[in-house]
Amino acid sequence: MSYRIKGNTGDWEVVIGLEVHAQVISNSKLFSGAATAFGAEPNYQVSLVDAAMPGMLPVLNKEVVAQGVRTGLGLRAKINMKSVFERKNYFYADLPQGYQISQFLEPIVGEGVLTLDLDGGETRDVGIERMHLEQDAGKSIHDQHPTQSYIDLNRSGVALMEIVSRPDLRSPEEAGAYLRKLRSILRYLGTCDGNMDEGSMRADVNVSVRKPGEELGTRTETKNVNSIRFVQQSIEFEAKRQIKVIEDGGKIVQETRLFDPSTGTTRSMRSKEEAHDYRYFPDPDLLPLVLDPAWVEEIKKTIPELPDEKKARFIKDFGLSAYDAGILVTDRDRAAFYEAVAEGRDAKLAANWVMGDYFGALNKSGLSLENSPVSAKQLGGLIGLISDDTISGRIAKEVFEAMWESGKDADVIVEEKGLKQITDTSAIEAAIDEIIANNPGQVEGYKGGNERLIGWFVGQTMKATGGKANPGMVNELLKKKLAE
Amino acid sequence: MSNLTHLTIADALSGMDKGEFTARELTEAHVKAVEDTRALNAYIVETPEIALAQADASDKRRASGTAGVMEGIPIAMKDLFCTEGTQTTAASHILEGFVPTYESTVSGNLWNAGAVMLGKSNLDQFAMGSANITSYFGNVINPWQREGSDAQLTPGGSSGGSAATVAARAAMAATGTDTGGSIRQPAAFSGIVGLKPTYGRCSRWGVIAFASSLDQAGPMTRSVRDAAIMLEAMAGYDAKDSTSVNLPVPRYQDALTGDIRGLKVGIPKEYRIDGTPIEIEKAWEQGIEWLRAAGAEPVEISLPHTKYALPTYYIIAPAECSSNLARYDGVRYGQRVEGKSLDDMYENTRAAGFGDEVKRRILIGTYVLSAGYYDAYYNKARQVRTLIANDFKKAYESVDVILTPTAPSPAFGIGEKMDDPIAMYLNDVFTVPASLAGLPGISIPSGLSSEGTPLGLQLLGRAFDEETLLRVAGVMEQAAGFSALPQLIAGGK
Structure with missing residues (x-):
C-alpha cells in the first residue's frame, strides 16, 4: 500500500532522494598520510597538507580509490575508468584550503541499483545516480569560549564517499530501508563502518511533495542528518510542512534546511539565491584518475557475497522464507554465524533458534557475537540434539539457558541434568x-x-x-x- | 679574493676541487657582495649565518670526498620556496613572519647537492608581476642602467631579486619559478641565463603556488653550463607532487657538445609582432644567423594560435590563483586582522594582506570561474590551451628547437607601465605560449640594446628534452660571447 499524507485538498505523495556521505575505511586520509581513527585528541591527526600549509600538495590515496571501486561494484554500478577531482571553492574556518577536493562532472562511480527489503519480505529497486570521492572538512566548535570558535582538523581531508540516490523513495519507511540496506552493503564490503553516531554516515535529505501522478514538486534539502530515525522524522516534518505551504496558497522555495533533533523540525538555512557559487574546476594539482581495468578486475575478485545474493542463496539452499533470509543477511557476521550453526543441521530450525533465542539473548545481555558465551558450534550441537530427538524443543530452551550461563556444551548439560528424552x-x-x-x-x-x-x-x-x-x-x- | 664573485659555478667547483679556495672563502666573498649590493633590494631576508655554516659543512664534505654537484656554491633562494626555519613570504604581507617547519623539495635537493643559501630573494608578490614592483618588501632594482642615465630600471619579474643578485655578481646562481615567463623575462632583462624546465621536471612541493598547472622551478645562472649543473641538482621525481614526472635526471652538462649541425631550428612567424622594437627583431635575426653558422638549419614554422596565448594565460593563471590563495585566510598562519565576524575577519585580513596586483588576479580568477561565465572564459581558455599545445606538437614534428626573442623590449624604467596592467601583461607575450604547453624554455643574453641594456633570446624545446635545448643554448652563448657587466655590481665595475 502506498504511503500517502492526507491534506485538505486530498492525498499527497512524498518524493525522496538521499545523498549519503559515508566515511571511507582507510588508514590514512584521501590526500595525505595522516591517520583517520575516531576519537583522537583534537588536531592530533593533521598533516601539513590537511592544514593547507603554503606549498603543500595532495597525493591521492590508492587504498581509498580501491574502496570507492569496491563500493561501486557493491552497488552494481558502472565504474568510470576515468574520473576527475575538482575543487569546490568556499570559505569556512574549518576548511583550510578554502576549497574541498571533490568530484563533480566526472565521478568515479556512475549509475547503480540498491534493492530495498520491505515488510513481509517484499523488495523494491532504487536507482543510484552516482558516487564520488571527496574530502571531509574539519570541525568547528562554538561552545567552548564566549567569543571564539575552536577548530579541530582531525577530520579535515578524511575520505568520504557521497552516494546519491535517484528520487525513487516514497516514504520515511523506504528511506529507512534504503539507509539500512546501504549501511549493510558498505559494512559487508568493509568500505564504511556505518556508525552514524560517530558521524561516519550522514545524509542530506531531498524532499518534495506532489499529488500522485503529477510532475515533481520543488524540493528542499535538509543537510547532515545523522540517524535513520532523524532522517525519517525530517521527511515526515518536511513533507507535512510543504503540503501546508502549498495548500495555504504558498510556494515551496528551493533551499537548504537544517534538522533540529530536539524538536524534530527543520528550518531554513539558506535559499537558492543565497546559495554558494562553488566555482568548481579541475584541481590542477591532481591528474585525472585513470583506472587500470586489470586492477578493477582484481578488486572485483575480492568482493564478498553481498546481502542480496546471500539472501537468495539462503532461500534456495536452506529453504528459508524471504523474510527470515532478509533478517539473517543484514549483518555479515550474523549471517556467517547462522551458516555455521546451520552447517549439517536442520536449516529452518537453526534459523528460528538464531533469530529467536540466540539474538534475543545477545540483545538482552548486551553482548556481541565475539564475546558471546555460546559459540555457533555449541548452538549447532543443541540443534542437533533436538533433531535426533535426544531432547524436545521445550527442554532445549532450558538447556540453552544453562549453556548461556555456563558456557558448557548442550550434551554435557543434558547429561548432567538428566534431561535426555525418553524414547523407551x-x-x-x-x-x-x-x-x-x-x-x-x-x-x-x-x-x-x-x-x-x-x-x-x-x-x-x-x-x-x-x-x-x-x-x-x-x-x-x-x-x-x-x-x- | 674579490674576483671569486665573478666566477661561474663550473669554474668555482673546479677551483675548490683544486684547493685554490674553500667554500668558506667563496661564501664569505658572496656574503659581502650581498651586503654591497643591498641597494638593489634583491633579498627579503639575508641568511649569512646559515650560508657560512653550510659552507663549513660543505668544505668538510669536499674533504671527505662526498661532494655534491653544487658543492659549496652560494645561491639565492627565491622567497617562494619554503625553507625550514627561515621566513618565507612570497613577498606578501599576509605571510610576513611565516616560518615553515618544512623544506621544499627543490631547495632540499639543492642543499643536498651542497649548495649554500645566501638569502631569500625578492620577487613579485606571489610571483604575480613582470617588473618586481608588486613585492610588499619594495621593488628590486636592476643592476643594469641605460647608458648615460642613472634612472632605475626593473629587473623584470617575478624572479626579479634572483635575476638582479645573479647579474650583480652577489650570488653565483639563484632559483626562479616561471609561470608565464618569470624566469626567462627577468633573465633577459638582467643579462643572465634563465631556464624554465618542462612542467613536471622539478617538484612543486613546498613552492608557494601561484598557478599550479603552470608553475615550474628552474635555475638562473650566468652561463648555460651553470644552468645545466644546477638543473641536475634541482630536478627529479617527487612522490609528493602528483604532477612531477618519473624520468631519470640526466647529467645535463654532457649535452653541451657544441655540435648542433643538422638540427632544425623553428622560427615562428606569429612571433613577428607589430610594434616590436627593431633592435629586438635584429637580435632575433642575429640569433638565427649564429645558429645557421654553427650548422643548424633555420626553418620558418607556424604556431597559429599564438595570438590567443596571452588572453588564455590571463584566464587560466588567475583562475587557479583565486583558488590557490584562498588558504591565506588568517585562520591558521600569517597575518590576521580581527573582525566582528568570521567573514569580517577574512575581508580585513585579505584586504590588508594582499597587494593590488594579487587582488586584481583573485578578482579576475573568481569571475572567470563563476557560474554563467565559466564556459565562456575558463572552459574556453582550457580548450585554446590544448590548441596551443597542439601547435607546438605539430611544430616539433619538423624542428628540434624554436628560437624567439624572450621579451618584446629591454628592461624598462621603474614606474613605467605601472598604470596599465595590460601593457605590463604584454611582457609575457613570447614566454607564455610555451608555459601553457608545459614546454621547456631558456633565455640567453644575446647582446646589448641601443641603450646599453641586455637583450635576451629564447630557445624552446620538446617536452623533457632540456638536453637539446641546452646544447643549442650553449652554441648560441658561445657565438654571442656576452661579457658586458652591469653598472651596479658587487665590488664595483
Whole structure:
C-alpha cells in the first residue's frame, strides 16, 4: 500500500532522494598520510597538507580509490575508468584550503541499483545516480569560549564517499530501508563502518511533495542528518510542512534546511539565491584518475557475497522464507554465524533458534557475537540434539539457558541434568497405563467423542515423565491405547 | 679574493676541487657582495649565518670526498620556496613572519647537492608581476642602467631579486619559478641565463603556488653550463607532487657538445609582432644567423594560435590563483586582522594582506570561474590551451628547437607601465605560449640594446628534452660571447 499524507485538498505523495556521505575505511586520509581513527585528541591527526600549509600538495590515496571501486561494484554500478577531482571553492574556518577536493562532472562511480527489503519480505529497486570521492572538512566548535570558535582538523581531508540516490523513495519507511540496506552493503564490503553516531554516515535529505501522478514538486534539502530515525522524522516534518505551504496558497522555495533533533523540525538555512557559487574546476594539482581495468578486475575478485545474493542463496539452499533470509543477511557476521550453526543441521530450525533465542539473548545481555558465551558450534550441537530427538524443543530452551550461563556444551548439560528424552516405549507406556487407569472419567469423555482431551492426556504424560518423553511418541501411544 | 664573485659555478667547483679556495672563502666573498649590493633590494631576508655554516659543512664534505654537484656554491633562494626555519613570504604581507617547519623539495635537493643559501630573494608578490614592483618588501632594482642615465630600471619579474643578485655578481646562481615567463623575462632583462624546465621536471612541493598547472622551478645562472649543473641538482621525481614526472635526471652538462649541425631550428612567424622594437627583431635575426653558422638549419614554422596565448594565460593563471590563495585566510598562519565576524575577519585580513596586483588576479580568477561565465572564459581558455599545445606538437614534428626573442623590449624604467596592467601583461607575450604547453624554455643574453641594456633570446624545446635545448643554448652563448657587466655590481665595475 502506498504511503500517502492526507491534506485538505486530498492525498499527497512524498518524493525522496538521499545523498549519503559515508566515511571511507582507510588508514590514512584521501590526500595525505595522516591517520583517520575516531576519537583522537583534537588536531592530533593533521598533516601539513590537511592544514593547507603554503606549498603543500595532495597525493591521492590508492587504498581509498580501491574502496570507492569496491563500493561501486557493491552497488552494481558502472565504474568510470576515468574520473576527475575538482575543487569546490568556499570559505569556512574549518576548511583550510578554502576549497574541498571533490568530484563533480566526472565521478568515479556512475549509475547503480540498491534493492530495498520491505515488510513481509517484499523488495523494491532504487536507482543510484552516482558516487564520488571527496574530502571531509574539519570541525568547528562554538561552545567552548564566549567569543571564539575552536577548530579541530582531525577530520579535515578524511575520505568520504557521497552516494546519491535517484528520487525513487516514497516514504520515511523506504528511506529507512534504503539507509539500512546501504549501511549493510558498505559494512559487508568493509568500505564504511556505518556508525552514524560517530558521524561516519550522514545524509542530506531531498524532499518534495506532489499529488500522485503529477510532475515533481520543488524540493528542499535538509543537510547532515545523522540517524535513520532523524532522517525519517525530517521527511515526515518536511513533507507535512510543504503540503501546508502549498495548500495555504504558498510556494515551496528551493533551499537548504537544517534538522533540529530536539524538536524534530527543520528550518531554513539558506535559499537558492543565497546559495554558494562553488566555482568548481579541475584541481590542477591532481591528474585525472585513470583506472587500470586489470586492477578493477582484481578488486572485483575480492568482493564478498553481498546481502542480496546471500539472501537468495539462503532461500534456495536452506529453504528459508524471504523474510527470515532478509533478517539473517543484514549483518555479515550474523549471517556467517547462522551458516555455521546451520552447517549439517536442520536449516529452518537453526534459523528460528538464531533469530529467536540466540539474538534475543545477545540483545538482552548486551553482548556481541565475539564475546558471546555460546559459540555457533555449541548452538549447532543443541540443534542437533533436538533433531535426533535426544531432547524436545521445550527442554532445549532450558538447556540453552544453562549453556548461556555456563558456557558448557548442550550434551554435557543434558547429561548432567538428566534431561535426555525418553524414547523407551515401555517407560512411556507404563506412564500412560497408569494415567488411563487413574482417570476413567477423562477416558470416558475421550471415547465419547471429545477428542480434544488428547491434549490433557499428553500434558499428564509429559508431567509424569518430567517433560523428557518424546512428544511424538506420547501422542502416538496415547492414541493407540485410548483406542483400545 | 674579490674576483671569486665573478666566477661561474663550473669554474668555482673546479677551483675548490683544486684547493685554490674553500667554500668558506667563496661564501664569505658572496656574503659581502650581498651586503654591497643591498641597494638593489634583491633579498627579503639575508641568511649569512646559515650560508657560512653550510659552507663549513660543505668544505668538510669536499674533504671527505662526498661532494655534491653544487658543492659549496652560494645561491639565492627565491622567497617562494619554503625553507625550514627561515621566513618565507612570497613577498606578501599576509605571510610576513611565516616560518615553515618544512623544506621544499627543490631547495632540499639543492642543499643536498651542497649548495649554500645566501638569502631569500625578492620577487613579485606571489610571483604575480613582470617588473618586481608588486613585492610588499619594495621593488628590486636592476643592476643594469641605460647608458648615460642613472634612472632605475626593473629587473623584470617575478624572479626579479634572483635575476638582479645573479647579474650583480652577489650570488653565483639563484632559483626562479616561471609561470608565464618569470624566469626567462627577468633573465633577459638582467643579462643572465634563465631556464624554465618542462612542467613536471622539478617538484612543486613546498613552492608557494601561484598557478599550479603552470608553475615550474628552474635555475638562473650566468652561463648555460651553470644552468645545466644546477638543473641536475634541482630536478627529479617527487612522490609528493602528483604532477612531477618519473624520468631519470640526466647529467645535463654532457649535452653541451657544441655540435648542433643538422638540427632544425623553428622560427615562428606569429612571433613577428607589430610594434616590436627593431633592435629586438635584429637580435632575433642575429640569433638565427649564429645558429645557421654553427650548422643548424633555420626553418620558418607556424604556431597559429599564438595570438590567443596571452588572453588564455590571463584566464587560466588567475583562475587557479583565486583558488590557490584562498588558504591565506588568517585562520591558521600569517597575518590576521580581527573582525566582528568570521567573514569580517577574512575581508580585513585579505584586504590588508594582499597587494593590488594579487587582488586584481583573485578578482579576475573568481569571475572567470563563476557560474554563467565559466564556459565562456575558463572552459574556453582550457580548450585554446590544448590548441596551443597542439601547435607546438605539430611544430616539433619538423624542428628540434624554436628560437624567439624572450621579451618584446629591454628592461624598462621603474614606474613605467605601472598604470596599465595590460601593457605590463604584454611582457609575457613570447614566454607564455610555451608555459601553457608545459614546454621547456631558456633565455640567453644575446647582446646589448641601443641603450646599453641586455637583450635576451629564447630557445624552446620538446617536452623533457632540456638536453637539446641546452646544447643549442650553449652554441648560441658561445657565438654571442656576452661579457658586458652591469653598472651596479658587487665590488664595483
